[in-house]
Amino acid sequence: MFTTxxxxxxxxxxxxxxxxxxxxxxxxxxxxxxxxxREFDRWAIPATRIEPQPMPSYERVLRPAFERxxxxxxxxxxxxxxxxxxxxxxxxxxxxWSAYTTHRDPVVALFAGYEVPNARHAGEQIYAExxxxxxxxxxxxxxxxxxxxxFFYPMHxxxxxxxxxxxxxIVGFSALVMLAALASGVVMHRRLFREFFTFRPGKARLRSxxxxxxxxxxxxxxxxxxxxxxxxxxxAATYYFPLGHTQLHELHDRAAAIEAxxxxxxxxxxxxxxxxxDVDAMVAQARQRWEDKGKAGDVGFLVLMHxxxxxxxxxxxxxxxxxxxxxxxxxHFKASSGELIRxxxxxxAVARMAEFLTGLHLQHFRHWLLRWLYVLGGLAGAVCxxxxxxxxxxxxKRQHAARGSQGxxxxxxxxxxxxxxxxxxxxxxxxxxxxxxxxxAARGDWEQRAFWTTWVLALLHAAWRSAPVALGLPNPAWRxxxxxxSALAIAAAVLNWATTGDHLLRTLAxxxxxxxxxxxxxxxxxxxxxxxxxxxxxxxxVRAAQAHAAEPRHA
Amino acid sequence: MALAHAxxxxxxxxxxxxxxxxxxxxxxxxxxxxGYGFAWGLVAAATSLLVAAGMGFHDAEFLASLVGVLAxxxxxLWAIAARRLWRVWAVLAGxxxxxxxVGSLVQAVLx
Amino acid sequence: xxxxxxAMWLLAGAVACAFAxxxxxxxxxxxxxxxxxxxxxxxARLRLLRPAGAAGLAASLLLCLRxxxxxxxxxxxxxxxxxxxxAVAMLLATRPHWxxxxxxxxxxxxxxxx
Numbered sequence: 001m002f003t004t005x006x007x008x009x010x011x012x013x014x015x016x017x018x019x020x021x022x023x024x025x026x027x028x029x030x031x032x033x034x035x036x037x038r039e040f041d042r043w044a045i046p047a048t049r050i051e052p053q054p055m056p057s058y059e060r061v062l063r064p065a066f067e068r069x070x071x072x073x074x075x076x077x078x079x080x081x082x083x084x085x086x087x088x089x090x091x092x093x094x095x096x097w098s099a100y101t102t103h104r105d106p107v108v109a110l111f112a113g114y115e116v117p118n119a120r121h122a123g124e125q126i127y128a129e130x131x132x133x134x135x136x137x138x139x140x141x142x143x144x145x146x147x148x149x150x151f152f153y154p155m156h157x158x159x160x161x162x163x164x165x166x167x168x169x170i171v172g173f174s175a176l177v178m179l180a181a182l183a184s185g186v187v188m189h190r191r192l193f194r195e196f197f198t199f200r201p202g203k204a205r206l207r208s209x210x211x212x213x214x215x216x217x218x219x220x221x222x223x224x225x226x227x228x229x230x231x232x233x234x235x236a237a238t239y240y241f242p243l244g245h246t247q248l249h250e251l252h253d254r255a256a257a258i259e260a261x262x263x264x265x266x267x268x269x270x271x272x273x274x275x276x277x278d279v280d281a282m283v284a285q286a287r288q289r290w291e292d293k294g295k296a297g298d299v300g301f302l303v304l305m306h307x308x309x310x311x312x313x314x315x316x317x318x319x320x321x322x323x324x325x326x327x328x329x330x331x332h333f334k335a336s337s338g339e340l341i342r343x344x345x346x347x348x349a350v351a352r353m354a355e356f357l358t359g360l361h362l363q364h365f366r367h368w369l370l371r372w373l374y375v376l377g378g379l380a381g382a383v384c385x386x387x388x389x390x391x392x393x394x395x396x397k398r399q400h401a402a403r404g405s406q407g408x409x410x411x412x413x414x415x416x417x418x419x420x421x422x423x424x425x426x427x428x429x430x431x432x433x434x435x436x437x438x439x440x441a442a443r444g445d446w447e448q449r450a451f452w453t454t455w456v457l458a459l460l461h462a463a464w465r466s467a468p469v470a471l472g473l474p475n476p477a478w479r480x481x482x483x484x485x486s487a488l489a490i491a492a493a494v495l496n497w498a499t500t501g502d503h504l505l506r507t508l509a510x511x512x513x514x515x516x517x518x519x520x521x522x523x524x525x526x527x528x529x530x531x532x533x534x535x536x537x538x539x540x541x542v543r544a545a546q547a548h549a550a551e552p553r554h555a
Numbered sequence: 556m557a558l559a560h561a562x563x564x565x566x567x568x569x570x571x572x573x574x575x576x577x578x579x580x581x582x583x584x585x586x587x588x589x590g591y592g593f594a595w596g597l598v599a600a601a602t603s604l605l606v607a608a609g610m611g612f613h614d615a616e617f618l619a620s621l622v623g624v625l626a627x628x629x630x631x632l633w634a635i636a637a638r639r640l641w642r643v644w645a646v647l648a649g650x651x652x653x654x655x656x657v658g659s660l661v662q663a664v665l666x
Numbered sequence: 667x668x669x670x671x672x673a674m675w676l677l678a679g680a681v682a683c684a685f686a687x688x689x690x691x692x693x694x695x696x697x698x699x700x701x702x703x704x705x706x707x708x709x710a711r712l713r714l715l716r717p718a719g720a721a722g723l724a725a726s727l728l729l730c731l732r733x734x735x736x737x738x739x740x741x742x743x744x745x746x747x748x749x750x751x752x753a754v755a756m757l758l759a760t761r762p763h764w765x766x767x768x769x770x771x772x773x774x775x776x777x778x779x780x
Contacts, residue, residue, distance in 0.1 A: 223745065233624065243599055348611065354614070369681075
């Protein structure tokens, strides 16, 4: 199809980059926001604006909360079709209870799985979740949308498109295309080292767009490559290459059986009732053992399996805050007696590599500089893709104008929607989060509707204003949406003050960085967007003056 | 590599010259589907061979998926750049099927 | 890990070294040297900037390793390098003469109107 390898790579980079670029913009932008997902959660759910706490006491805080948990009515109704017979009023056969927290979580996330009696499929389970204040065990309303960890984060890896995991597949394919675009970009870029620091904003738009595209792509190349690669690896075994559940399920099942034997951790209930020993003592013992091995740390994950059964066991996992790997260092105790069953052995070399690669992406570590550098990398990726769109349109719009083609116009409108439009949608959900009534039913659904509606409106606006592109001129929608971003960002910060009283002076004075950080970021976004809009207006004025001056000559 | 192609030899399928859009779709299909099929087969073979060599299943699964992702990247690039499309299909689809077969065979032997 | 205050200074130092290193590498290229000084400093002096740049980057890595576990330190270093390179490029594009502060011992051939 092509005469040279370089040509083939250029074609690949241009066309696959263009089409999948729209998906990748979302993945990079929301990925960057997800670095501070818990902080967005606290901004969006003021009731959780408390300091992060270590894993609280089982006896005092967790047990009462666990015992009160039950699946939601919706979950019970969904399960009805899988059961022969009546649904119990209460699910009491607990398959597991687990509690999860990180150094950035002010609240503890509780999960429970219950056995379903009379289920058609053996081993069917029904689930419950709760969010709990770690200081007193108070259950927090669970119907609040966690805008960061419950929306931005799923958006970045699956576009919130859950039907048959279609979104995960689309993002996965776009990640592969990202790797291909990086490889092909390097092949195409003849002066990679000579132009490493080159950015000439004064030159013609085509050249300066390409300069910025190359700069943001090359300078953060290891970041872009590794994030695309590790993102794919995180989902590879579960979604993209699920051989363990399909072609190689025999191998998988055999290995699971052997593992159950070797670890001494029972897979099934014994069917014999048994009590529960002092869990807090087990946790203390686990922490002591970690410290003895030179790995002192906090508890990140606490699991109680087969609760109330003789086969029950308690697993205590360490929170990996001081290194990249998602260290588990699990220690397991017999639930009824508190005696030690097993300390997870040091990981194999491959397991350590897996922990490193996935931990690099999932960021459980405590390191604020690295987190901000990750945000910078993500934004650089977004700028790389956005300037790619700009370059594509700039290169073709005059030719298309001469031919009467609408191609450049369509791409430009889509580019506006996926760059400024996406930012507007993000601000839209934050504003809606502050404006909607506190006790609105299904408030989270309305917040999401605000997000998508804003995005659609941005797209329609971009399309409506894009006529000049078909004449070889810029689309005024860029400037207009930049103004809108500037206004909406300020509005969001002001609304936070108006609705919660937590204005910047107060949050900065008390050092409550999660909320102060989001507000500061909103102000910065507003300033930058305003500056950009201003510059674009100046440029359009210059162009209009030039066109005006040129007119008489045509007469 | 840098020399322009001479007019396609008489033996080339007429579709490549007469239907460039079809040729494009076929090329993209080879890259995406062929690449995925090849990667799947490689993951199958690698996983089962690593387990046969004594590695734990989850470790083998992860290492194989790393190899699979990188292989799909290479297959994808090659499929776009390769001269002859039939060769791409032969290697990716054929090779993938062969590798998948190896995977199932090793699984059966181990069982 | 070091106690927080010490860690902050070490990391600030690492970022500064990364910036200096990237600035020196950039300025060792004649095109960028011309942007910063108007004229070109003597080529012998310029050539020294390249190993100096490498040394700056290496110093940055060493400082990162003093603060964190190796796996985190390497990542911090690589990301700091990207940020530093971006900053240098942006300065070259907008306020190139500001970069003279990174090489205070050199003067351009052009009249020293700094």
